[in-house]
Amino acid sequence: MILPLLLSLAATAAPPLAQGPGAPGGPAGPAEPGATATTRAFVGARILPISGPEIETGVLVVSDGKIVSVTAGGAVPEGAEVIDAAGKTIMPGLVCTHSHLGGIGGADGSGPIQPDVRVSDSINVRDAGYMRALAGGLTALNVMPGSGHLLSGQTCYLKLRADASTIEDMFIRDADGAPTGGIKMANGTNPMRGGAFPGTRGRSAALVRQQFIAAQEYMAKIEAAGDDETKLPNRHIGMEALAEVLSGKRVVHHHTHRHDDILTVLRLAEEFHFRVVLHHVSEAWKVADEIAASGAACSIILVDSPGGKPEAIDVAFKTGGVLERAGVKVAFHTDDWITDSRLFLRMGALAVRAGMSREGALRALTLSGAEILELEDRIGSLEPGKDADFTILDGDPFSVYTKVLETWVEGEKRFDRGLPEHALYAEGGYGAAHDQEPYFCCFGLQAGGQ
Amino acid sequence: MTLPRLFGSAALTLASLLSGGLVSNASAQVAIRGDVIHTGDGGRLQNGVLVIEDGKISAMGPAADIVIPGGFEVLSAAVVTPGLVDVRSVVGLAGAYAIEGKDQDQVEEGSAIQPELRALDAYNPRDELVAWVRGFGVTTVQTGHAPEELVPGQLFIVKTRGVSADADAVKTVSGVAATIGEAAVRSGKDSPGTRGKMMALLRAKLIEGQAYVESQNRASADEDKDAPKRDLALDAIAAVLRGELPLVVTAHRAQDIASALRLADEFKVQLVLDGASESYLMLDEIKASGFPVSLHATMKRSVGEAENLSFQTAAKLHEASIPFAIQSGYEAYVPKTRVVLFEAAVAASHGLGFDAALASITSGAARILGLQDRVGTLAVGMDGDVALFDGDPFEYTTHCVGTVIEGVVVARGERQR
Numbered sequence: 001m002i003l004p005l006l007l008s009l010a011a012t013a014a015p016p017l018a019q020g021p022g023a024p025g026g027p028a029g030p031a032e033p034g035a036t037a038t039t040r041a042f043v044g045a046r047i048l049p050i051s052g053p054e055i056e057t058g059v060l061v062v063s064d065g066k067i068v069s070v071t072a073g074g075a076v077p078e079g080a081e082v083i084d085a086a087g088k089t090i091m092p093g094l095v096c097t098h099s100h101l102g103g104i105g106g107a108d109g110s111g112p113i114q115p116d117v118r119v120s121d122s123i124n125v126r127d128a129g130y131m132r133a134l135a136g137g138l139t140a141l142n143v144m145p146g147s148g149h150l151l152s153g154q155t156c157y158l159k160l161r162a163d164a165s166t167i168e169d170m171f172i173r174d175a176d177g178a179p180t181g182g183i184k185m186a187n188g189t190n191p192m193r194g195g196a197f198p199g200t201r202g203r204s205a206a207l208v209r210q211q212f213i214a215a216q217e218y219m220a221k222i223e224a225a226g227d228d229e230t231k232l233p234n235r236h237i238g239m240e241a242l243a244e245v246l247s248g249k250r251v252v253h254h255h256t257h258r259h260d261d262i263l264t265v266l267r268l269a270e271e272f273h274f275r276v277v278l279h280h281v282s283e284a285w286k287v288a289d290e291i292a293a294s295g296a297a298c299s300i301i302l303v304d305s306p307g308g309k310p311e312a313i314d315v316a317f318k319t320g321g322v323l324e325r326a327g328v329k330v331a332f333h334t335d336d337w338i339t340d341s342r343l344f345l346r347m348g349a350l351a352v353r354a355g356m357s358r359e360g361a362l363r364a365l366t367l368s369g370a371e372i373l374e375l376e377d378r379i380g381s382l383e384p385g386k387d388a389d390f391t392i393l394d395g396d397p398f399s400v401y402t403k404v405l406e407t408w409v410e411g412e413k414r415f416d417r418g419l420p421e422h423a424l425y426a427e428g429g430y431g432a433a434h435d436q437e438p439y440f441c442c443f444g445l446q447a448g449g450q
Numbered sequence: 451m452t453l454p455r456l457f458g459s460a461a462l463t464l465a466s467l468l469s470g471g472l473v474s475n476a477s478a479q480v481a482i483r484g485d486v487i488h489t490g491d492g493g494r495l496q497n498g499v500l501v502i503e504d505g506k507i508s509a510m511g512p513a514a515d516i517v518i519p520g521g522f523e524v525l526s527a528a529v530v531t532p533g534l535v536d537v538r539s540v541v542g543l544a545g546a547y548a549i550e551g552k553d554q555d556q557v558e559e560g561s562a563i564q565p566e567l568r569a570l571d572a573y574n575p576r577d578e579l580v581a582w583v584r585g586f587g588v589t590t591v592q593t594g595h596a597p598e599e600l601v602p603g604q605l606f607i608v609k610t611r612g613v614s615a616d617a618d619a620v621k622t623v624s625g626v627a628a629t630i631g632e633a634a635v636r637s638g639k640d641s642p643g644t645r646g647k648m649m650a651l652l653r654a655k656l657i658e659g660q661a662y663v664e665s666q667n668r669a670s671a672d673e674d675k676d677a678p679k680r681d682l683a684l685d686a687i688a689a690v691l692r693g694e695l696p697l698v699v700t701a702h703r704a705q706d707i708a709s710a711l712r713l714a715d716e717f718k719v720q721l722v723l724d725g726a727s728e729s730y731l732m733l734d735e736i737k738a739s740g741f742p743v744s745l746h747a748t749m750k751r752s753v754g755e756a757e758n759l760s761f762q763t764a765a766k767l768h769e770a771s772i773p774f775a776i777q778s779g780y781e782a783y784v785p786k787t788r789v790v791l792f793e794a795a796v797a798a799s800h801g802l803g804f805d806a807a808l809a810s811i812t813s814g815a816a817r818i819l820g821l822q823d824r825v826g827t828l829a830v831g832m833d834g835d836v837a838l839f840d841g842d843p844f845e846y847t848t849h850c851v852g853t854v855i856e857g858v859v860v861a862r863g864e865r866q867r
Contacts, residue, residue: 303784303785304785304788304789305579305583305786306546306578306579306582307579307784308546308782308783308784309783309784310547312784313547313578337751337753340749343749343796353846353847398846398847399845400798400844401799427760427761427800428752428759428760428761428762429762431758432752432757432760433758
């Protein structure tokens with residue numbers, strides 16, 4: 001809704017970031033015209049734009065929910081509220097490409113493939129987990145149903161906006177105003193539950209193939225009907241979602257761990273021509289070249305020890321670096337509750353410790369995640385015209401001693417560590433989890449429950 | 451504060467080194483040089499050297515004052531700390547693969563109260579997770595049955611060498627575990643189904659144990675009296691009642707912590723308060739009790755009865771001068787174990803500070819385990835258990851580049867990537 005007008009603003013603003021620090025627009029530059037009452041300038045911070053080199057002492061100007069300029073000591077628009085950010089670090093809001101926050105519930109136990117289910121119909125927008133995510137510097141999430149199904153439903157891309165009263169207030173919408181999202185699939189052991197569910201990997205793949213063939217037939221009927229509505233098949237919302245997958249409109253977010261399971265996903269993606277992001281990929285380091293050749297991106301998680309289930313026994317901190325060097329696009333995810341959104345920066349640091357480049361790890365927390373969600377034109381980096389989603393840190397992003405001080409979403413301060421009621425979410429304490437419904441993914445299965 | 455003693459010992463030990471043989475069959479001979487050596491109890495030694503001979507630290511001091519005997523392997527690192535001590539873990543019982551019936555020996559679901567289950571009999575020293583934590587500098591763990599039943603079994607203390615439970619054990623029984631709260635609830639018609647029932651069952655078992663002890667005492671005092679028929683469960687309870695073993699009670703909610711303290715008061719048993727998410731609400735009561743806290747992993751998930759946990763609890767316990775240590779705890783899923791190094795790091799950055807955080811996984815943990823004379827600090831005469839780092843041990847990007855147990859180099863940084 002606020003998209004079009006800001007692009008024009010950007011055109012009159014500071015030089016694009018690619019020119020880097022020391023570019024035109026020095027500290028003595030004249031005030032820019034066009035500042036409004038909501039224009040804010042964050043002055044003096046180290047800025048990590050991600051899309052360009054770090055700026056040692058920069059100025060970030062935001063207005064009406066958008067970034068106006070990111071410069072090395074550039075001009076402050078007349079009338080702008082000046083916020084001293086000296087000594088602090090500003091980076092884009094973190095993008096989590098795989099989260100379960102919001103007390104979500106996707107597909108149920110009635111079957112292994114449920115494309116008709118939308119996770120957005122299950123979300124409690126008041127879940128304290130969203131405040132915790134903000135306390136970790138997150139501003140955008142791909143909220144997904146779990147991995148206990150071959151296909152557990154449609155995911156949704158959310159912004160942690162202020163005053164969200166309904167899920168509609170959190171949706172990131174496309175140019176047509178429709179909520180954005182992908183579809184969640186899984187293979188390996190989590191969906192292998194017996195009964196109506198597959199018991200083997202072979203069966204898992206067969207069920208998926210059969211379903212996609214049915215979707216192809218559904219699409220063919222629609223195509224054949226042409227303008228003759230009487231020949232259209234009965235409307236089937238699951239088939240509609242699969243048709244979006246097969247037509248390339250909706251990306252598949254595919255949970256997969258073991259190296260052979262990863263290759264099975266790529267095989268199915270090639271057969272049915274769907275676009276896929278590989279998630280978790282514990283053993284991606286064994287098949288990095290094959291993944292690179294496929295062109296698929298990876299959304300990865302690093303956890304503090306291997307195992308918990310056989311297919312995660314070879315999970316390694318080095319995965320980020322190995323994939324990076326193989327030329328694979330890599331983003332991180334929290335899989336919250338598997339890891340805590342408040343410590344999302346830590347994951348980038350763990351990747352760095354095991355050989356990923358610092359630049360690559362910072363990108364994997366932000367812009368690469370935005371690209372994986374196909375939102376890179378709007379979020380993921382600090383560039384004029386993009387959403388004013390950023391986080392302010394009191395030190396280096398990859399130090400254990402660094403704290404998230406503030407998180408801003410579309411120009412509004414959503415987290416302020418200085419406020420006791422916000423610090424509660426950052427630190428924990430009595431009441432910090434109110435309204436929060438944990439989602440354990442397949443935890444219940446492992447513990448003998450579900 | 452321990453520095454003067456360390457310096458003073460150097461010359462003495464050097465003499466003993468020169469007179470003694472350089473090679474021992476018991477263990478390798480190792481010297482470790484650190485740009486900084488943290489002794490584990492707040493002490494720091496810049497550019498220090500420590501010498502480990504026959505498994506024990508035989509000399510320690512400034513590099514200039516220590517002569518490293520010939521033939522010793524010399525390790526060097528930016529930062530050297532004591533081998534880390536994990537006050538409460540399930541490694542070796544809760545195996546990495548998490549396959550029921552194969553490597554999940556941390557909980558026997560047969561009944562609610564099974565204090566006779568020995569950790570020693572369940573420990574797999576070659577489980578991947580034992581090697582994993584060893585790779586991050588952890589050399590001593592108290593491990594055993596998981597807090598998933600009212601009385602799930604015993605704990606023991608073991609070095610993470612990975613040879614055998616018997617060879618690696620430091621204490622073959624170190625405590626009896628108990629659980630008050632959601633994790634102890636049994637489903638259906640099985641007891642306990644409520645907190646009230648949990649306490650009733652615990653009290654009944656302890657009273658049964660009292661009768662057992664009295665009967666044993668009568669028999670030993672009077673030859674005409676028969677000793678009670680041997681009962682393995684009551685043997686363990688009796689050890690708790692006699693003060694020989696602590697009751698390690700996992701309780702997260704403040705009300706459950708209060709119940710544990712009430713129980714200890716009634717039966718005059720020694721407690722270790724385990725988990726203790728809401729201990730920050732109970733500082734005065736815990737301090738008055740004198741019992742130590744084996745605090746949940748800092749990054750433990752804040753769900754269920756632990757939903758109110760805080761990153762700052764360790765700092766608050768420290769400020770209140772309550773003895774505590776940070777544990778790895780029990781994880782049923784992914785990650786299958788936590789690593790105390792990482793957990794102390796987050797506590798360090800949330801108010802605890804470096805020295806107290808390091809103490810919480812070295813000297814402080816050793817004191818709770820009653821092993822302060824063997825592990826947890828670096829000083830002459832202590833076990834030669836050492837962790838080596840290429841920077842601040844708590845920084846996310848720092849690597850543990852070596853782990854030494856009783857003079858044997860058991861890891862060289864291979865787990866870091």
